[in-house]
Amino acid sequence: MTMVNSGAMYRAVTWEVLRRGINPSATGEVIALLSEVDWGCLVRDGQTVMQVGDVEPTMKQLKADEVNGAVSLIAAIPEVRELLVQKQREFLTKGDLVMEGRDIGTVVFPDTPYKVFVTASEEVRRQRRAAEGAEDAVEERDKLDSQRKASPLRVAEGAVVVDSSELAIDEVVAQVKDELIQLGWKE
Numbered sequence: 654m655t656m657v658n659s660g661a662m663y664r665a666v667t668w669e670v671l672r673r674g675i676n677p678s679a680t681g682e683v684i685a686l687l688s689e690v691d692w693g694c695l696v697r698d699g700q701t702v703m704q705v706g707d708v709e710p711t712m713k714q715l716k717a718d719e720v721n722g723a724v725s726l727i728a729a730i731p732e733v734r735e736l737l738v739q740k741q742r743e744f745l746t747k748g749d750l751v752m753e754g755r756d757i758g759t760v761v762f763p764d765t766p767y768k769v770f771v772t773a774s775e776e777v778r779r780q781r782r783a784a785e786g787a788e789d790a791v792e793e794r795d796k797l798d799s800q801r802k803a804s805p806l807r808v809a810e811g812a813v814v815v816d817s818s819e820l821a822i823d824e825v826v827a828q829v830k831d832e833l834i835q836l837g838w839k840e
Contacts, residue, residue, distance in 0.1 A: 657694075663724055665710055670683055684730065758809030
């Protein structure tokens with residue numbers, strides 16, 4: 654089974670925009686960059702790895718504060734979303750997958766019967782991001798992502814909502830697995 658972190662894809666585009674010195678608000682320059690770079694999504698050891706041209710940015714680079722601060726601007730550009738949604742859908746050709754992201758159940762795979770929306774309080778999410786070494790304006794990013802015109806953040810119709818605020822990761826996995834089994838998923 655392949656695990657796809659769709660957010661890393663948006664972060665990779667943002668990372669390249671910043672690396673090239675492009676202002677994330679310069680939509681035309683960002684759109685032009687999309688056709689200049691080969692955006693690869695590789696699978697290695699069941700995990701996706703982003704390839705930007707011939708460079709594979711690390712998760713540390715993709716989670717850098719400057720990327721955190723700009724990723725919602727880049728993710729709001731419809732042409733960026735169109736490119737990355739196409740790449741996300743291509744993962745179906747690689748077999749079974751689990752994909753996480755803010756629009757997977759609403760836009761990327763709206764017809765899947767297996768939709769789970771995992772959430773946590775803003776404070777818990779902020780603490781978790783800090784434990785990863787990142788300062789993140791969680792509520793501001795949620796607001797921007799919820800209000801964008803292209804693929805806004807929202808709970809998909811028919812999705813099971815799991816609040817992970819008081820749960821350890823193994824408890825979240827167990828609860829999600831139980832919910833998926835109730836929806837008819839077979840291991």
